[in-house]
Amino acid sequence: MTQHTGTALVTGASSGIGAAYADQLAARGHDLILVARDQARLRAAAERLGREAGVTVEVISADLTRPEDLASVRDRVATDATLRVLVNCAGLGPLGPALDSPVSLYDGLLDLNVRALQTLSLAAAKAFGERGAGTVVNISSAVAIIPERFNAPYAASKAFVLALTQGLGAELAGKGVRFQAVLPGVTRTNFFDRTGADIGQIPSEMIMEASDLVAAALAGLDAGETVTIPSLPDLGDWQALEGARFRLGPNLSRSMPASRYGLG
Secondary structure (H helix, E strand, O other), rough: OOOOOEEEEEOOOOHHHHHHHHHHHHHHHEEEEEEOOHHHHHHHHHHHHHHHHHOOOOEEEEEOHHHHHHHHHHHHHHOOOOOEEEEEEEOOOOOOOOHHOOHHHHHHHHHHHHHHHHHHHHHHHHHHHHHOEEEEEEEHHHHHHOHOOOOOOHHHHHHHHHHHHHHHHHHOOOOOOEEEEEEOEEEEOOOHHOOOOHHHHHOOHHEEEEHHHHHHHHHHOOHHHHOEEEOOHHHHHHHHHHHHHHHHHHOOOOOOOHHHHHHO
């Protein structure tokens, strides 16, 4: 018999990383609320997961770039007392280098990758903080920490996700709310089909399966990680980066310009 562990709401749940989260959270005993635009795929997933995992699965067909759809999902996050986990997977990718992509693409990218994710994260943070329990998982990207290697606006949107998650985690520390930013590298999803890119041009040793990515992310969550980079062999490398960042702290805001500028 499945041991039920509260409800998890997953955005972008019809395919890729979101679908893998739905599978693995159901296996952990979570009832599910699956959110995406493709209602047919959501219903098929709901039927399968209900049958295989013995959990309750609700589907919400929503386009989170539409203000009315986003507001509806936000209100559900804010008011559903059974909700224990929010996983923000919905996102848009680029169509090549920054200046080769149509400017209009970035409106949708900001709406989904930034505005929608922030809206739902804040709603969950407030509800979970008042309740004293809950987990928010936000899918960022490895390019958040190496933006020189990818489309600049996309990398910036994922850097926003990382900073938001770290900042909210610090703000709600000690209140029973967990925050995790997951930073995937190249993952085998329909991301490449949507952008017209050829995943076959990428060395196979750089491509992770979505199921493996999510398994590692959940293991990182279990281990208490705020930032999880599933492919990173040595956690010490990330800890060194974080240590260097915090050492900058005392000198990031001072009353006078640094002497190295020679301003007297």
